Amino acid sequence: MSLTPAPSPPPILSNTKPRKTQTEFSAASYFATQPAPPTLDRDVASAREWVQRQVTAGRRVVLVTSGGTTVPLELNVVRFLDNFSAGTRGATSAEYFLSQGYAVLFMHRQHSLQPYSRHYSHSVHPFLDVLELEHEPAQPEPASPETAPSIPAPTHDQDEANIDPNAQITVRPDTQAHLASVLRAYKRVKRSDALHTVTFVTVNEYLFLLRALAQDALSLAGRGALYYLAAAVSDFFLPTQKMSEHKIQSGKGTLNIEMDQVPKILRPLTEDWSANAFIVSFKLETDMALLLPKARQALDRYGHHLVIGNELHTRKHQVVFVSRAEPDGRWVRLERTEEESGKEIEELIIQELVLQHSQWIAAA
Template sequence: MSSGPELTRQSTADAAERDYFDENPPPPALDKHTALARDFINHHAAAGRRVVLVTSGGTTVPLERQTVRFIDNFSAGTRGATSAEYFLETGYAVIFLHRQFSLLPYSRHYSHATDCFLDFLHEGPNGSVVANEEYREKMLMVLRKYNSARDKNLLLTLPFVTITDYLFVLRAIAQLMRPLGPTGLLYLAAAVSDFFVPPERMVEHKIQSTNAADPKVSAKQTVEEEEEAFDNFDSSPAVPRSKRLIVDLDPVPKFLKNLVDGWAPEGMIVSFKLETDPEILVHKAQYSLTRYQHHLVIGNLLSTRKWEVVFVAPGQPDMWIRVPRHRRKKTITGIENMVGVAASGGDIAEKPLDPNDLPEGEPEMEIESLIIPAVEEMHTNHIKNAKGQT
């Protein structure tokens, strides 16, 4: 039975959840997305197939109701889109909840390239469009995988934009996955905003950078004030407070534990912890594990996220997953001991890599090809434990 403090924390979380969803408007497409997800889940549940919800990309924080300005983060959705492909290869049906216009499974191979997509193509005989010879083999392979996932109805893509969009759809899909029991998997790779502007404090129209729109202020007065405020291009501290944009944000209520307690209580839940300070990475991942009681927290550093991650799970030693030595590129210097350093033994296996020791460029293999099989194995054990198997 839960203790007094635990019950108090739970009731507080429940109240925060209720208030958030009562006070913020649902996205216009919520009913449509919910219906699509329900049909998708029911179809694959009837087939006995595992279903994973992969969240991907960053959430925006609008500053106006008719949004012109918003706060965003750097996430392009690489981790989520790549992971979705490997889940599909492993046999999962994938609901891909992604930031609109972020990377998508399969098309990511070309939409995120430094070259324009059209640079991969040329005009063939009779006005046909033909892939360039050097890209043809890979493009055909990607196209076949995409067509297979589409034709077998194994991939459902649902977009979001704002933090509120994301939370509404996440809650709806997680609740729809409850009948899946332990065979459902939630892989929360989206970069979710920690702060937002409550609707009662959000202005209706675009925030003005000057008072020129005020009919009570003359154009001459506005120009004089601007020239005075920004003289010598020194906007601080000479700029009056009235001309600064002060953004007052509230913390987004922490709903991650609610996934365990109410939204999807039997499914396996995987969340991510991104940090920039290697000294606190494992500690913060362990803290998240304790606080939200998920089944796995995957910790990664901004500077080395494509080279290594750490699995933090209850009752298990921390497990580092790294791109092996033989799949790493040579450094520009050609110094052999700088190649594949992540695969070496010793103390380095217990702490994050030093990004200065890594080779130039990106790994030759995608680390998600190592992450997803490890997650699948943990999910298999989760299902066995839930069914009382050994």
């Protein structure tokens, strides 16, 4: 990274050919020069034991990656770049894989959505709103602008005084059926030991974890292993050798950040780290015209089995499956009525993948 005051404002972000200061990282040089996360060995050891138990139980194992990676700008991180992803695709898909009898190794960005609890995430459906207190005082009517000054809102203390400290907490009747079905599925999965989670934050943690889990854990599942790479992974990063140790100071004018390319790891994953597994990657584009060509290009370059293409704004309604058998892509779409009834596109995606994985195993 070069951090230099710029005399005149340069384009904020631009793609250029590598300059002298940039290194082109292969996967091998990346792992040889960047630091392994301190918790890596522990995470991989517990995942390996878990995969072994799943194999013994006769289950197929899917590694679901979910959420976005960050790229820290300083060693003592104050600032970082982030990749867009709430983790909805990954968390939702994990539930459908579990319902199809797969064991799920859920590798997700810390604090992103997780299977089951995603139904009550703070942004979509806050958990506290599902609950009610016995004898809860009625909510005051929202004040109109004319009445507002003459009717003071109850104070926090008055509210507290009206609530019996021993009051029972119950689930709102209108949400009981849904919560019960989510809870039942969650408890069933917990009892069965079919879900194991590992977390990452930075792109470096993501890369080290993916490689180690592939080589040392997932490989135990042989052709029963499936990779479902839905995480949004940064394409650019700052090698630790080029990072500022302390918080980058302001006051020196424009900040120029020159980043190196993250090595493409799909090819080593497919050829070396997990040569026996069925590998599915996602491709996100914002320009619909690029979606199919980019998905095909990924398939040709990396040699894995399937690319699922999705466009940012329509990703919850439609995706396109691109494989060597179907290079022009096959669209999977939710009907409007299905969507209105709460059906999720991940149900269709996973149904199709389970079928393709089975056919691939049978063909071997």
